[in-house]
Amino acid sequence: MARRNDKRERLVDAADQLFHQQGVSTTTLANIATLADVPLGNVYYYFKSKDSITLAVIDRRKRKLNNLFTEWNTREDVKSRLQGLIEYVASLAEESAQFGDSLGSLCQELGKQGGAISAAAAGLMNEMIHWCEKQFKSLGKSEDDSAKLALNLVSSLQGISLITLAFKDPDFVNRQGQFLTQWVQMI
Numbered sequence: 001m002a003r004r005n006d007k008r009e010r011l012v013d014a015a016d017q018l019f020h021q022q023g024v025s026t027t028t029l030a031n032i033a034t035l036a037d038v039p040l041g042n043v044y045y046y047f048k049s050k051d052s053i054t055l056a057v058i059d060r061r062k063r064k065l066n067n068l069f070t071e072w073n074t075r076e077d078v079k080s081r082l083q084g085l086i087e088y089v090a091s092l093a094e095e096s097a098q099f100g101d102s103l104g105s106l107c108q109e110l111g112k113q114g115g116a117i118s119a120a121a122a123g124l125m126n127e128m129i130h131w132c133e134k135q136f137k138s139l140g141k142s143e144d145d146s147a148k149l150a151l152n153l154v155s156s157l158q159g160i161s162l163i164t165l166a167f168k169d170p171d172f173v174n175r176q177g178q179f180l181t182q183w184v185q186m187i
Contacts, residue, residue, distance in 0.1 A: 011053065013036065014033075068088060096170065100162065107121045141187075160176040
């Protein structure tokens with residue numbers, strides 16, 4: 001059974017990497033199989049379709065996001081928790097300059113498709129916004145203000161990742177990270 005899970009995990013890892021680097025629409029099952037070092041015919045043993053492997057990637061990213069939230073939630077200071085998110089995005093500046101933000105890029109591409117996969121991808125972004133809202137509420141902000149502040153923070157991080165990709169310059173993320181750090185401290 002461990003061997004089966006190993007191949008399945010390799011396929012999900014490969015799909016995740018390729019989706020980020022070249023997009024979902026241009027990634028083929030053959031590309032995924034090659035990178036995972038799994039025969040193409042075996043892919044169908046683990047996933048019935050490209051949609052099913054896409055959902056597995058979304059689920060994987062959701063678990064990773066929730067693990068990050070759990071890690072940041074251990075920080076006593078709420079502003080420090082929000083700083084964890086900003087620092088995380090900044091740590092991916094080089095990657096963002098090459099491929100964009102893995103979460104935002106996936107949500108943007110799949111959002112165009114509609115349907116269940118689009119909704120699942122949107123759920124990832126919703127998780128991030130909702131977590132930020134909780135943090136702002138913990139700072140004593142009203143529900144309405146928390147929603148606005150969370151949307152502002154997440155859209156700023158997503159927007160700077162897009163600009164970083166467009167100009168292929170990781171310094172954009174770093175500069176925006178410094179600004180957002182100051183912004184969070186003033187709230």
